[in-house]
Amino acid sequence: MTVLPRGLALVFVHACLLHSVWTKLELSVQDSVEVLLGAPALIPCHYGFGPSSQEPPFVMLQWFVRSPGNSSRARIFYGDSGQQLVDNNTEYSERVEVISETNRSVLTIMDVRLSDHQREFFCQVNGLAAGSAEGKTVLRVFAPPEAPVIEAVPHGISVTEEQPAKIAVCEAQNGFPKPNITWYKNGELLESSPGQVKFLVLHWRSSSGLFTVQNTLLLRVQKETRDALFSCRVSFSVPGDVRSLESSPVNVTVHYPTSMVELWKESPPGLLREGDTVELRCQGDGHPPPTFVFTREQQPDVPLDSRGDVLILSSVSRKDSxxxxxxPGNPHSSSEAKGEVQLTVHYLDAAVVVPAETEIMFRGEALTATCNALSSLPTTTAWYKDGRIVGTGSSLLLQDASYHTAGEYVCEVTVPVLPALQTQSKVHIIVHGAPQMQSPEQEVRMEQPTGRVLNLSCEAQGSPPPTLSWSLSAAQSWEEVVSRSFSHSSLSVVSIRVSADFSAVCNASNDLGSEARVFSIKAVPMVTAPAAFSPAEGSGVFIVVIILGLLLLAILGSVIYFLHKKNRLPCGRSGKQSITKEKGNTKDIVVEMKTEESVLLKAVNGDKRAPTEQ
Structure with missing residues (x-):
């Protein structure tokens, strides 16, 4: 840059003295210019000589700067109609630029720094005889801070603290001028209050000149504070405005004693029964959650073995009701805070049946059996025999006992509202009585061919099981082929070769009496010569064999005829395969043959046929 020569300055002054009188110079500048850090700052300067006056032939314009608190100032620019010069060796030698127009000059400061803040920039205009004037503009620099960062204290704060305790710290970095931090609780501004709310504000300046502000919130917490959300807001100035940034909200941990306790049955659901495992859970409104002491009202000074907030009672009985x-085990908690729950363990004792175990009855007698079970809940009773229900209620009446009455009776007692409670007991009924023939006919008459082997069957009921014996009216060849005894009956079958008219008597007897059944047999000549068979085989065997042979021949002939009619009986290999496939249909034929065989055997050996059926 070029410095104005001294000789040129003298010529300039001389010219000013020789000039005629001019109108007074007028000049205007802005009081201040605001700009963001790093941006260019434009400082305008306007001047004039009045609307009716003549502009002087020579106008000199200069820019000066002065730092705050400094009385001296330094020139940074000079210019007139002939030249524009930026002064060397100043702080602004490389950062300023001046654009001069008619009656207007604009000073531009590049890359504004924090050191430019609050500096005064002077615009001076000299119009010689028109006079001189200057104006001052203050440059203000702004730097928005970073978003505020909030950090809540990691530990809990007790409501028992008598003085405000540290809640959280809010910090905003790298702002200029120094930003301001305010606190909010659930969106409402917090203000300082003696003994309740305090703020501790710290700030420092980094080497770059930017400010970091830290604001610590101290608060006397209450139980309701546990749900509060705290946030901080940093306010800062920017050119022509004031803006703010808000932090994310935080919640603080509040410690407070337990004032209310609740105790409930966690499991099992529904009513309790003996043998259940019961889980009781206790919960209080204190924080942190306290440990709990479990007791029973009957023994309030004896703590029960629990795990934290859970008490487990294994295999409970009615004594645990x-x-x-x-x-709370915390001594700071209210001594009146407690939870209570009433447990009722329901039970059903074993059913008691009267008569017990085994009871003997006689035919025709009546018996009332009772069944009872002690229970804490209403019960229902049902009686079963052979898996079928035979009665309900605690009493079972057995009237006019018969042999069918005998058997095992099971009494089942159930609690309807708690079906898992169930018990059973039983009684065995034995019915004693004199023998009674299975068939009501006392005498059976029949005709049989001479020489035939006849099977006679005799079955009688009774308890104790009757003894069966046979007596024949005439000399006959006979033998007993079946003799069986059951719990309430006996069976005997004899095989007799018919040689003449005779009567056979089956006598059933036990300690309580006897009963007889008579078979009257009339011998008639046989139409065909009888074959010789042993008595054990019976004359019907030969007849059955003949009939079966005839049936098989008839069936075989029908099958061959059927295949012939359907052209399904070839002579080759494929014909054999077709016959093989037809074998699946013979199953039904075999079944039918067996059925006929059983009918024939029954007809031949039937022991209860009347004479008209012969």
Whole structure:
């Protein structure tokens, strides 16, 4: 840059003295210019000589700067109609630029720094005889801070603290001028209050000149503070405006004693029964959650073995019924805070049946059996025999006992509202009585061919099981082929070769009496010569064999005829395969043959046929 020569300055002054009188110079500048850090600052300067006056032939314009608190100032620019010069060796030698127009000059400061803040920039205009004037503009520099960062204290704060305790710290970095931090609780501004709310504000300046502000919130917490959300807001100035940035909200941990306790049955659901495992859970409104002491009302000074907030009672019985309580183990908690729950363990004792185990009855007698079970809940009773229900209620009446009455009776007692409670007991009924023939006919008459082997069957009921014996009226060849005894009956079958008219008597007897059944047999000549068979085989065997042979021949002939009619009986290999495939249909034929065989055997050996059926 070029410095104005001294000789040129003298010529300039001389010219000013020789000039005629001019109108007074007028000049205007802005009081201040605001700009963001790093941006260019434009400082305008306007001047004039009045609307009717003549502009002087020579106008000199200069820019000066002065730092705050400094009385001296330094020139940074000079210019007139002939030249524009930026002064060397100043702080602004490389950062300023001046654009001069008619009656207007604009000073531009590039890359504004924090050191430019609050500096005064002077615009001076000299119009010689028109006079001189200057104006001052203050440059203000702004730097928005970073978003505020909030950090809540990691530990809990007790409501028992008597003085405000540190809640959270809010910090905003790298702002200029110094930003301001305010606190909010649930969106409402917090203000300082003696003994309740305090703020501790710190700030420092980095080497770059930017400010970092830290604001610590101290608050006397209450129980309701546990749900509060705290946030901070940093306010800062920017050119022509004031803006703010808000932090994310935080919640603080509040410690407070337990004032309310609740105790409930966690499991099992529904009513309790003996043998259940019961889980009781206790919960209080204190924080942190306290440990609990479980007791029973019957023994309030004897703590029960629990795990934290859970009490487990294994395989409970009716003795475990009662009022259970839990209290906080924390001594700071209210001594009146406790939870209670009433447990009722329901039970069903074993059913008792009267008569017990085994009871003997006689035919025709009546018996009332009772069944009862002690229970804490209403019960229902049902009686079963052979898996079928035979009665309900605690009493079972057995009237006019018969042999069908005998058997095992099961009494089942159930609690309807708690079906898992169930018990059973039983009684065995034995019915004693004199023998009674299975068939009501006392005498059976029949005709049989001479020489035939006849099977006679005799079955009688009775308890104790009757003894069966046979007696024949005439000399006959006979033998007993079946003799069986059951719990309430006996069976005997004899095989007799018919040689003449005779009667056979089956006599059934036990300790309580006897009963007889008579078979009257009339011998008639046989139409065909009888074959010789042993008595054990019976004359019907030969007849059955003949009939079966005839049936098989008839069936075989029908099958061959059927295949012939359907052209399904070839002579080759494929014909054999077709016959093989037809074998699946013979199953039904075999079944039918067996059925006929059983009918024939029954007809031949039937022991209860009347004479008209012969």
């Amino acid at each position: 009662g009022l259970y309580q839990c209290r």
